[in-house]
Amino acid sequence: MTPDVRVFVLDGNTGGNQDGTAPEAGSARVPSVVLEVLGQSFGVAAERGARSRRQTWLDTFDWRLYRAGLELEYEHAARGGRLLLTKDKVPQAEQPVDNWRRDRPHLADDLPAGPVRDQVARLASPRALLPVATAAGPVSVTRLLNADGKTVARLVVDHPAVTRGGQTVSLPVRLAISEVRGYPGQARKAARLLAGVPGVDAAHSSAFLAAVAALGLHPGAYSSSVHAEITAQMPAPVAVATVLLGLVDTLEQNVDGVLRDIDTEFLHDLRVAVRRTRSGIKLLGDVLPGSRPYAPEFKWLGDLTTPTRDMDVYLLGFGTLTARLVAASPADLEPFRAFLVRRRAREFRLLTAGLRSARFNTLTGHWRKVLLEAQGPGRKGRQARSTNNGSWVLTADELAVARTARVFRRVATHGAAITAGSPPEALHDLRKRCKELRYVLEFFASLHDQAAYRKVIGDLKQLQDCLGEFQDSQVQREEIQTLADAMLAERAAPAATLLAMGELAANLVQQQAEARANFARRFTAFAGPAGQQRVRDLLARPL
Amino acid sequence: MNIYATYNIKGGVGKTTAAVNLAYLSAADGCRTLLWDLDPQGAASFLFRIKPRVKGGGKALIRGKRTLDEAIKGTDFENLDLIPADFTYRNMDLLLGNADGKPTRRMARLLRPLADEYDNIFLDCPPSISLVSENVMHAADVLLVPLIPTTLSVRTLDQLSEFVADFTDHQPKVRAFFSMVDRRKRLHQDITAKLSAERSGVAATPIPALSLIERMSVERAPVTSFAPRSQAARAFRSLWDEVSDAKPA
Numbered sequence: 001m002t003p004d005v006r007v008f009v010l011d012g013n014t015g016g017n018q019d020g021t022a023p024e025a026g027s028a029r030v031p032s033v034v035l036e037v038l039g040q041s042f043g044v045a046a047e048r049g050a051r052s053r054r055q056t057w058l059d060t061f062d063w064r065l066y067r068a069g070l071e072l073e074y075e076h077a078a079r080g081g082r083l084l085l086t087k088d089k090v091p092q093a094e095q096p097v098d099n100w101r102r103d104r105p106h107l108a109d110d111l112p113a114g115p116v117r118d119q120v121a122r123l124a125s126p127r128a129l130l131p132v133a134t135a136a137g138p139v140s141v142t143r144l145l146n147a148d149g150k151t152v153a154r155l156v157v158d159h160p161a162v163t164r165g166g167q168t169v170s171l172p173v174r175l176a177i178s179e180v181r182g183y184p185g186q187a188r189k190a191a192r193l194l195a196g197v198p199g200v201d202a203a204h205s206s207a208f209l210a211a212v213a214a215l216g217l218h219p220g221a222y223s224s225s226v227h228a229e230i231t232a233q234m235p236a237p238v239a240v241a242t243v244l245l246g247l248v249d250t251l252e253q254n255v256d257g258v259l260r261d262i263d264t265e266f267l268h269d270l271r272v273a274v275r276r277t278r279s280g281i282k283l284l285g286d287v288l289p290g291s292r293p294y295a296p297e298f299k300w301l302g303d304l305t306t307p308t309r310d311m312d313v314y315l316l317g318f319g320t321l322t323a324r325l326v327a328a329s330p331a332d333l334e335p336f337r338a339f340l341v342r343r344r345a346r347e348f349r350l351l352t353a354g355l356r357s358a359r360f361n362t363l364t365g366h367w368r369k370v371l372l373e374a375q376g377p378g379r380k381g382r383q384a385r386s387t388n389n390g391s392w393v394l395t396a397d398e399l400a401v402a403r404t405a406r407v408f409r410r411v412a413t414h415g416a417a418i419t420a421g422s423p424p425e426a427l428h429d430l431r432k433r434c435k436e437l438r439y440v441l442e443f444f445a446s447l448h449d450q451a452a453y454r455k456v457i458g459d460l461k462q463l464q465d466c467l468g469e470f471q472d473s474q475v476q477r478e479e480i481q482t483l484a485d486a487m488l489a490e491r492a493a494p495a496a497t498l499l500a501m502g503e504l505a506a507n508l509v510q511q512q513a514e515a516r517a518n519f520a521r522r523f524t525a526f527a528g529p530a531g532q533q534r535v536r537d538l539l540a541r542p543l
Numbered sequence: 544m545n546i547y548a549t550y551n552i553k554g555g556v557g558k559t560t561a562a563v564n565l566a567y568l569s570a571a572d573g574c575r576t577l578l579w580d581l582d583p584q585g586a587a588s589f590l591f592r593i594k595p596r597v598k599g600g601g602k603a604l605i606r607g608k609r610t611l612d613e614a615i616k617g618t619d620f621e622n623l624d625l626i627p628a629d630f631t632y633r634n635m636d637l638l639l640g641n642a643d644g645k646p647t648r649r650m651a652r653l654l655r656p657l658a659d660e661y662d663n664i665f666l667d668c669p670p671s672i673s674l675v676s677e678n679v680m681h682a683a684d685v686l687l688v689p690l691i692p693t694t695l696s697v698r699t700l701d702q703l704s705e706f707v708a709d710f711t712d713h714q715p716k717v718r719a720f721f722s723m724v725d726r727r728k729r730l731h732q733d734i735t736a737k738l739s740a741e742r743s744g745v746a747a748t749p750i751p752a753l754s755l756i757e758r759m760s761v762e763r764a765p766v767t768s769f770a771p772r773s774q775a776a777r778a779f780r781s782l783w784d785e786v787s788d789a790k791p792a
Contacts, residue, residue, distance in 0.1 A: 148592045150591075
């Protein structure tokens with residue numbers, strides 16, 4: 001990997017032709033002033049032959065690489081190509097790749113083995129890598145020579161362009177000084193000279209950022225978390241409608257990824273948006289006229305997605321499940337895995353039919369209309385402390401404090417009543433209350449003191465993890481029994497597979513018992529005296 | 544990583560010419576390639592316009608005070624790097640003799656860390672029988688032996704083959720090829736034709752004696768780069784196709 005010592009852009013020169021089109025390969029020109037300045041200290045010689053560069057940048061739908069400060073580039077070549085990973089413009093890893101289909105998503109885990117995959121899969125898995133932007137254009141390389149005529153650095157001038165809506169948009173011309181191994185001082189010297197050329201500025205953003213900006217994309221814009229712009233003094237109905245509108249956006253943004261079955265996280269994010277919406281309607285719907293009738297429809301939508309997600313959870317965690325086997329061999333479970341794949345395919349067909357149905361489109365369309373009406377015009381500037389028919393309107397902050405306190409009390413009461421003899425249903429029920437509390441906290445997160453908020457959320461998350469493990473172990477164990485029956489009915493269950501599934505079920509019983517043993521400690525940490533004080537601190541408001 | 548070494552006890556038989564051109568072809572094929580100019584005369588370094596100087600000299604490299612990695616210089620060609628010669632290499636025998644561990648395996652140990660970085664390494668040896676050449680033979684996977692078509696040079700090849708046959712751990716494959724072949728000389732024609740056919744370790748491709756090859760020192764570049772369609776370049780391409788298949792599985 002040859003590092004670029006420094007990268008520059010040509011000021012006020014987009015590098016395109018007069019008619020606005022991008023230059024053809026081989027027509028890249030090096031500005032004469034640049035050659036003049038470099039020529040005072042180096043011999044300069046143009047590298048022979050027309051060159052061009054085509055780059056495609058990849059990231060997950062939720063911008064995991066971008067958020068980690070990474071850029072993943074696929075550089076096209078006549079034979080194969082290569083993947084390059086950079087962080088803050090510094091190369092981290094590269095690897096050649098053959099048979100890369102750049103036009104379709106790739107699961108990070110499916111990348112060929114190599115240093116790029118090692119770093120990327122850890123961050124991106126189980127998400128797919130999607131092509132985010134492609135830039136192409138001619139490149140010229142000028143060799144910088146010492147007194148012996150030896151190449152000691154290279155000037156690489158790149159004229160990239162992207163295509164947007166059928167139009168070619170030229171990006172700023174990029175000039176890079178590329179180091180020749182063993183001659184770092186010469187490359188630094190060339191970079192210093194280049195920095196002094198009028199009209200040449202240090203490149204503050206990468207070619208990737210220039211490309212996505214030209215395409216009108218906003219890196220990092222998508223997030224599955226709640227990101228509503230609400231203020232403390234906003235009327236409560238407006239705030240609730242704003243939160244719920246954000247959830248409809250998230251839901252709709254994920255539909256295409258689910259239908260194309262790009263990766264499992266589209267469905268996961270869609271389901272979380274549905275669950276949050278249902279909790280929003282249940283806990284806050286009284287301040288939002290016309291919202292309650294939608295609760296059954298969102299239940300339908302949630303139920304529609306559950307079977308496919310259940311299979312996804314099994315398949316994603318299959319390696320972990322089989323790793324715990326002691327008596328059986330992982331190979332014994334292969335028929336079970338194959339059965340899960342077939343079952344998922346069946347459930348997925350039902351899911352996609354539902355998401356393409358008029359019922360789904362009506363639900364999201366009408367729901368959005370209800371929320372927009374509740375938001376009303378000029379929503380962001382509205383203040384609640386004006387009279388409305390002579391009565392005070394509840395503010396977003398008042399609603400946040402009152403509802404959070406109410407849901408917390410429910411969690412505290414339910415949890416305190418759980419003893420060693422309580423049935424599993426009591427813990428399942430507490431898990432639901434905890435989810436509601438988590439959502440109501442997230443809806444109004446921007447209104448709280450952030451330090452206090454993080455403490456409460458941290459403890460709550462640990463309690464939820466414990467309750468989740470308890471319930472998931474039980475559900476999975478019951479599901480294994482049901483699936484074993486189904487496999488027997490299909491005559492797809494060899495004896496070794498059934499025995500291995502029995503061992504899985506036994507492991508899950510043990511896992512559930514461990515979660516149960518941890519419950520009291522986790523609950524006390526969250527809702528004991530210290531935890532209650534933390535919630536009081538969170539909800540306290542200055543007088 | 545495959546290690547090729549050009550070796551002959553005699554000087555002026557085309558070792559450096561072969562090392563430079565085969566290394567260039569290896570790099571042109573997309574293999575990450577390194578050439579170590581072990582000859583204190585520094586002919587390979589000269590041909591790549593790289594100063595024959597290594598910081599700390601051969602002593603620092605052999606004793607491990609500097610890694611080989613630190614001495615590497617990029618050539619003008621993609622995928623092709625070079626460790627330059629240094630005049631102190633003339634004392635390399637003494638340095639190897641005083642090094643820790645087995646003195647005949649020192650070079651192999653020094654090269655080992657480069658395995659991930661390079662696909663092919665070429666060692667251009669000075670003409671001699673010495674501890675340096677023994678080190679090279681222990682490090683190499685393939686010994687490329689240029690032969691002037693004479694009866695005596697064939698005898699040299701036999702001696703070399705017998706010598707490496709006694710290696711107990713790692714035996715390099717010996718691949719000879721005829722070099723500086725003058726097609727106008729009957730003796731050259733007879734010996735190249737006879738031995739290429741009779742001896743399995745002798746490549747079928749001869750490298751002809753051509754003024755264009757001598758011109759490398761004027762152009763300061765491999766003939767395969769500045770005259771890629773020439774008869775000389777075609778001969779080296781054909782030889783590389785033959786010997787690159789000779790590496791052990």
